[in-house]
Amino acid sequence: xxxxxxxxxxxxxxxxxxxxxxxxxxxxxxxxxxxxxxxxxxxxxxxxxxxxxxxxxxxxxxxxxxxxxxxxxxxxxxxxxxxxxxxxxxxxxxxxxxxxxxxxxxxxxxxxxxxxxx
Numbered sequence: 001x002x003x004x005x006x007x008x009x010x011x012x013x014x015x016x017x018x019x020x021x022x023x024x025x026x027x028x029x030x031x032x033x034x035x036x037x038x039x040x041x042x043x044x045x046x047x048x049x050x051x052x053x054x055x056x057x058x059x060x061x062x063x064x065x066x067x068x069x070x071x072x073x074x075x076x077x078x079x080x081x082x083x084x085x086x087x088x089x090x091x092x093x094x095x096x097x098x099x100x101x102x103x104x105x106x107x108x109x110x111x112x113x114x115x116x117x118x
Contacts, residue, residue: 006030008108009049010056011072011079013065016092021058024100027109034059034068043075055079056106061086082106 009030012018018031025031030053032046057072057079059065072079082102088094100114 006053008054008056010058010108012091013059013068014092017058017060017090020092020096021099021103024096024103024110024114025108026111029108036064036068038068038071043071047075050076056082056108058082058084058091058102060084060090062089080106 006028008027009032010021010025011032011034012021013034013036015033015035018033022031034042055076055078057069057076059068061084069081073081082105084091084094084102085098088098091099095117096114097117100110100117104110104115
């Protein structure tokens with residue numbers, strides 16, 4: 001996690017999700033990977049770090065993603081959940097214009113050229 005202060009944190013599953021989203025986002029956003037699962041120890045470490053931030057959850061539209069989403073709803077009820085269209089299944093394989101639209105809908109500033117790619 002970053003030492004410089006950012007007020008928005010986006011939690012994704014994998015490194016490919018992080019890399020794809022990082023290209024699209026225009027403002028400073030801390031992007032954290034769960035690597036598919038998250039332990040209670042790791043969640044405890046995040047609680048203090050995330051308590052004064054706007055937290056967004058962007059996970060795959062599959063069984064593993066839904067399991068993670070449920071866990072985050074319990075541990076971080078204040079988090080905003082972002083959803084990709086189920087037809088794309090994975091954040092990493094969703095078209096950039098779709099991801100840009102989802103992120104923009106959550107008031108996350110995106111590079112406009114990704115919106116125009118649809």
